[in-house]
Amino acid sequence: MTRGTWPAIGVGTLIAALGLWFGLFAVQTSRMTGVAIISIGIIFAMYGMVAFSGVDDPGTVAFHSALYAIVTASMFVVLFTVTESPSYVVAAPTMAIGVGGAIGLPPEGNPFRTLTRVAGAALVTVIVVLVYWVDHTVFALIAPLVTLPSVGLADRMFDRGTAVVAEPTD
Numbered sequence: 001m002t003r004g005t006w007p008a009i010g011v012g013t014l015i016a017a018l019g020l021w022f023g024l025f026a027v028q029t030s031r032m033t034g035v036a037i038i039s040i041g042i043i044f045a046m047y048g049m050v051a052f053s054g055v056d057d058p059g060t061v062a063f064h065s066a067l068y069a070i071v072t073a074s075m076f077v078v079l080f081t082v083t084e085s086p087s088y089v090v091a092a093p094t095m096a097i098g099v100g101g102a103i104g105l106p107p108e109g110n111p112f113r114t115l116t117r118v119a120g121a122a123l124v125t126v127i128v129v130l131v132y133w134v135d136h137t138v139f140a141l142i143a144p145l146v147t148l149p150s151v152g153l154a155d156r157m158f159d160r161g162t163a164v165v166a167e168p169t170d
Contacts, residue, residue, distance in 0.1 A: 004054035005105055005155070009148045012049030012104075016041060016097050017144035024140050038093055042069050046100040049148070055106045062104060069100030090132045094143050095125045101151040113158050120154025121147055 019041010027034030043066045050062035076092035079085075098121020102114050124146050132139035 004052060005152060008049045008051075008053035008105060009101070009152045011052045012045045012097075012101060013145060013148045015048045016045035016093075016148065019045060020093055020144040021140065039070060039073065042066070042073065042093065042096050042100065045097065046104055049101060050104045053104065053106050055104075065100045065104030068103045069096040072096045072099040087129050087132075090139065090143075091125050091129050094128045094147050095121060097144065097147040098122070098125060098151055101148045105151065105155065113155065116154050116158040117151045120150045120157075124150040 020038055023034045023036075023038030023041060025034075026037050046066040046069055047062045050058050050065055053061075055061045073092045073096035076088045076095060080088035080092075099118060102117035102121060105117070107113070128139060128143045128146065131142065
């Protein structure tokens with residue numbers, strides 16, 4: 001994990017939280033406006049996160065990160081359309097932020113590292129959906145705040161696991 005990862009996670013979390021919170025307020029009056037605000041917030045969060053992460057080609061990485069995030073959210077919306085289960089709509093922004101963070105944080109390119117990051121985001125998404133069914137307000141407060149840090153923690157666990165495996169045995 002590089003030195004700029006945690007500041008990047010902080011910036012991405014701040015932008016994602018603002019976008020999700022403003023979008024949830026706007027959904028009450030206009031569903032399309034709220035969804036647009038949430039989507040733009042996720043895109044800006046990915047670009048902001050990558051800008052502070054210190055990757056070699058920030059424009060390309062940010063574009064890929066935002067693209068993966070929006071495609072993930074779109075897949076969850078399609079699942080909602082097919083099943084009409086509100087859990088998919090609740091999970092969409094959280095998982096989108098997590099997948100975008102998994103793609104955009106350095107070091108990128110290792111498929112096992114990315115898989116570990118996405119698994120961390122998926123675990124937090126399940127927890128956030130369960131929180132939603134208990135209390136909607138708590139969901140709205142914590143959903144954008146826990147996703148990117150969970151990606152960072154999953155990355156840290158991956159680094160520790162590879163270090164343990166690489167240790168020589170006596």
